[in-house]
Amino acid sequence: MGIEEQEISKIEEGVGTSTTAKTSGDAAFCSSASVVTITQKLIAEVIGTYFVIFAGCGTVAVNKIYGSVTFPGICVTWGLIVTVMIYSVGHISGAHFNPAVTISFGIFRRFPYKEVPLYIAAQLMGSILASGTLALVFDVTPDAYFGTVPVGSNTQALVLEIICSFLLMFVISGVATDSRAISEVAGIAVGMTILLNVFIAGPVSGASMNPARSIGPAVIKHVYKGLWVYIVGPIIGTIAGAFAYNLIRSTDKPLQDLVRNGSFLRGSTSK
Structure with missing residues (x-):
């Protein structure tokens, strides 16, 4: 009996040790600095995207329903809300609020690949939640749809989305990724770029420049006409904009060296 009791005791101790180790491992995972950090970033992206869409699309809805905002007011609102949210959470998540921007940062090695899907999911969640809130309020x-639908042809809207997204990402690359830029005005520069783009392309394409901005309202109100334009256009435009800025980022090396070394992708040349 003594031997059996010892074996049972060892088994119990082994089970207890295994359980304790598992619990300790779970606690370590939950308290891991990297897990906490990425969670904070994702929450910031959800909140930031939520208020960008809530304010921007909200003014579109209010103007169509009550007619009290006017088109210039819509343009200013989009620029202001993006500026405000960049200064609010930019130091936490980078203030992407835009899957196309996140994808471009990932391609040009300005953002970890593994976090790209997480950011995109957070941005889509923020947009859908904001769109749902507007639909309830x-x-x-x-006639009061606050999403984006091409006014002209899909081709016309696609071209405008590519051009506007190019300019947006070109500005972002200049003020947010180049150490020579004045980082304190990054939010203002990006916000004013969006304001300008909405003035130019708003009446024709809606000036989305952001797949999340178009997908959220489309999912909530089930309006999918021309939606592909607002997914493909911004992604092509932002990639091209980032590529263009990375080509001119360095002025002390010939183009053939930049292409050969892949510096135009890394953006890690002298600044």
Whole structure:
């Protein structure tokens, strides 16, 4: 009996040790600095995207329903809300709020590849939640739809989205990724770029420049006309904009050296 009791005791101790180790491992995982950090970033992206869409699309809905905002007011609102949210959470998550921007940062090695899907999911969640809130608060009829639908042809809207997204990412690359830039005005520069783009392309394409901005309202109100334009256009435009800026980032090396070394992708040349 003594031997059996010892074996049972060892088994119990082994089980207890295994359970304790598992619990300790789970606690370590939950308290890991990297896990906490990425969680904070994702929460910041959800909140930031939520308020960008809530304010921007909200003014579109209010203007269509009550007619009290006017088109210039919509443009200013988009620029202001992006500026405000960049200064609010930019130091936490980088203030992407845009899957196309996140993808471009990932391609040009300005952002970890493994975090790209997480950021995109957070941005889409923020947009869908904001769009759902607007749908609950306002009586959104088809005429008051606050999403983006091409006014002209899909091709016309696609070209405008590519051009506007190019300019947006070109500015972001200049003010947010180049150490020679004045980082304190990055939020203002990006916000004013969006304001300008909405003035130019808003009446034709809606000036989305952001797949999340178009997907959220489309999912909530089930309006998918031309949605592919607002997914493909911004992604092509932002990649091209980042590529263009990285080509001119360095002025002390010939183009053939930049291409040969891949510096135009890394953006890690002298600044």
